[in-house]
Amino acid sequence: MAPPILRSAVVGWPLGALLLPLLPLLVLLLSLQLPRERQLLLLIGDGPVESQPFHLQDGWWGSPRLDLRVELPPNSSLLLDVDLLDGAGQPVLQLSKEGWREQGTWSEEGESGTYDEQDDALTLNLRPRQSGVYRLRLQHQDLLDGAGVPLADPLQVRLSVENHSVDRPLLLITALVAAVLVSMLWRVVYGDCRLRVHRRSDEATACERLILGAPGLLRLQVEARYEEPFHPPAGAGAPPDGLTLELSLTDALGRALLQERQPLRLRPVAGSDDEGWTASARWHLQLDEPRSVRVRVALPQELAKGALELEWLDLLVEDGVVTPWPINARALAPPPATQRA
Amino acid sequence: MERQLMLALVVTAVLAGTGLAITRPFLFRLGQDGPPSASDSRGVSYRGAYLAGSWRPATPSRDWAGFQGRGPGGAK
Numbered sequence: 001m002a003p004p005i006l007r008s009a010v011v012g013w014p015l016g017a018l019l020l021p022l023l024p025l026l027v028l029l030l031s032l033q034l035p036r037e038r039q040l041l042l043l044i045g046d047g048p049v050e051s052q053p054f055h056l057q058d059g060w061w062g063s064p065r066l067d068l069r070v071e072l073p074p075n076s077s078l079l080l081d082v083d084l085l086d087g088a089g090q091p092v093l094q095l096s097k098e099g100w101r102e103q104g105t106w107s108e109e110g111e112s113g114t115y116d117e118q119d120d121a122l123t124l125n126l127r128p129r130q131s132g133v134y135r136l137r138l139q140h141q142d143l144l145d146g147a148g149v150p151l152a153d154p155l156q157v158r159l160s161v162e163n164h165s166v167d168r169p170l171l172l173i174t175a176l177v178a179a180v181l182v183s184m185l186w187r188v189v190y191g192d193c194r195l196r197v198h199r200r201s202d203e204a205t206a207c208e209r210l211i212l213g214a215p216g217l218l219r220l221q222v223e224a225r226y227e228e229p230f231h232p233p234a235g236a237g238a239p240p241d242g243l244t245l246e247l248s249l250t251d252a253l254g255r256a257l258l259q260e261r262q263p264l265r266l267r268p269v270a271g272s273d274d275e276g277w278t279a280s281a282r283w284h285l286q287l288d289e290p291r292s293v294r295v296r297v298a299l300p301q302e303l304a305k306g307a308l309e310l311e312w313l314d315l316l317v318e319d320g321v322v323t324p325w326p327i328n329a330r331a332l333a334p335p336p337a338t339q340r341a
Numbered sequence: 342m343e344r345q346l347m348l349a350l351v352v353t354a355v356l357a358g359t360g361l362a363i364t365r366p367f368l369f370r371l372g373q374d375g376p377p378s379a380s381d382s383r384g385v386s387y388r389g390a391y392l393a394g395s396w397r398p399a400t401p402s403r404d405w406a407g408f409q410g411r412g413p414g415g416a417k
Contacts (some may be wrong), residue, residue, distance in 0.1 A: 015353060017348060020352065021355070024362065027359055027363065060363070060364050073383050081388070089395055090396075092371050092372075093377060094388040094389050095385055095386065096385070097385050098385075099384065105358075118384075119383060125368060125369075126368065126370065126377070128370075129372040133400070147373045150344065166365070170362040174355060174359055178354055181354060185351060188347055230386045308390075
């Protein structure tokens with residue numbers, strides 16, 4: 001029968017802290033869903049081209065962002081003049097962008113492939129002096145091919161305007177920092193238990209008397225490793241699938257708090273130089289009050305008539321363990337004293 | 342004690358980072374004096390600057406009057 005679920009050692013508030021790194025990611029996702037205005041401009045010849053009027057919004061929720069992408073012919077370069085005009089047609093920002101695109105093949109050490117690299121995008125993050133209608137005026141100069149010969153190809157320019165752009169790298173950094181801090185918080189809360197004993201020996205029985213019972217749960221963890229002996233005795237059988245562990249906890253008066261025989265599964269483990277078999281078990285227990293407890297764990301020294309022998313037995317005892325959610329734990333108390341007539 | 346401190350640290354970091362990413366208080370504003378720093382792209386050069394709140398286009402310098410190269414007279 002499974003032990004009952006105890007809620008007294010549950011500390012659940014750090015679970016809510018897991019939502020904190022999600023907040024910047026949620027804002028980022030929301031900003032990507034906001035509508036944006038798109039235009040396609042066609043540059044023919046050397047004359048300037050103006051975009052359709054678009055609205056730039058000033059406010060606290062994000063900032064305007066303009067994205068321009070020029071579709072350059074392969075192996076060409078250009079200088080694109082970009083003027084941002086206000087509603088009256090006066091330039092409020094003027095800049096030039098150098099763009100290029102290279103296409104070709106590469107071969108190195110017997111391998112080859114193609115490449116298509118370009119720098120043809122321009123991003124402007126800015127705030128307008130006041131909300132209003134703006135336009136872009138574009139004019140290209142020096143559209144040249146790879147040999148420096150002027151090209152007369154018409155150029156397509158894709159314009160995208162969004163008014164509530166957020167600082168995406170800062171949101172990602174914030175989410176990362178928050179995740180690191182929350183993981184540290186979890187370590188502080190759930191890793192803050194008392195290590196009472198951690199010992200590893202080559203004996204098949206581990207026995208410790210300890211003062212246990214800090215607020216929270218008592219955790220016992222047992223791990224054992226078996227290996228094949230160098231000289232297996234005659235008549236040794238095949239390695240078994242499992243073994244039986246004996247666990248007993250007694251108080252200072254020798255009264256049994258817990259006594260059980262638990263079957264464990266034996267798992268083969270392939271090491272770098274030798275192979276072995278391991279078995280492990282873990283218990284969460286709760287003492288009614290702090291008390292002196294004798295913990296005794298016993299395993300068979302040999303298995304299958306000497307086919308496997310114990311390499312080591314590892315015992316870990318911690319108390320003051322708290323958990324983020326309810327777990328199965330067994331309450332320990334000495335049996336009631338019998339009344340004598 | 343350290344748990345409350347850690348929680349306060351996480352909440353402060355999230356609120357400060359998210360708030361700064363949304364409001365972007367240090368972003369360049371049109372009319373702000375000085376050279377614009379608004380572009381996130383490479384190969385960009387601004388053809389002017391803001392002075393006293395108005396955009397002043399830079400005049401291309403194609404005047405060679407100030408050029409004093411070494412002419413034949415400078416050869417020795």
